[in-house]
Amino acid sequence: MAKKDKSSDKLPSILPSGVKEQSFFEQVYEVARQIPKGRVTTYGEIAAYLGAKKSARMVGWAMNGAHVQEPSVPAQRVVNRNGMLSGKAHFATPTLMQELLEQEGIAVENDTVVDFKNKLWKPE
DNA sequence: GCATTGACGAAGG
DNA sequence: CCCTTCGCCAATG
Numbered sequence: 154m155a156k157k158d159k160s161s162d163k164l165p166s167i168l169p170s171g172v173k174e175q176s177f178f179e180q181v182y183e184v185a186r187q188i189p190k191g192r193v194t195t196y197g198e199i200a201a202y203l204g205a206k207k208s209a210r211m212v213g214w215a216m217n218g219a220h221v222q223e224p225s226v227p228a229q230r231v232v233n234r235n236g237m238l239s240g241k242a243h244f245a246t247p248t249l250m251q252e253l254l255e256q257e258g259i260a261v262e263n264d265t266v267v268d269f270k271n272k273l274w275k276p277e
Numbered sequence: 278g279c280a281t282t283g284a285c286g287a288a289g290g
Numbered sequence: 291c292c293c294t295t296c297g298c299c300a301a302t303g
Binding site: 195196197200206207208209211212214215217219228232238239240242244 | 287
């Protein structure tokens, strides 16, 4: 079976719910779900944890399908390296992300997490 | 099939 | 200190 399977090259990213996939995207979702309440993390930290810190953009891109994941991924706990809610515009409403964080005890001001450095959580 | 666009980040000018 | 460029990789036009 040394034959090269050309069909296995294809790696669908975001598939409809119900399909199990183990792609870079799913790994991002898994880590994001592990973020404790009242804490936040950055795209770069997740990417670095997965061994691709230069691919922080892909982490953000993966979040595009976060809301269709089951269970839903707390994307509001993921901010950029400055602690700024760079993804707030991608939520149902531009203020939803901030409200969700405040509901979990995270203060947000000027689209930025207050005392971000202290609330930063990093995956093991 | 190539060019543009990103929920980023680090480096360079 | 602010702005620009590069890298990364996938999706979209």
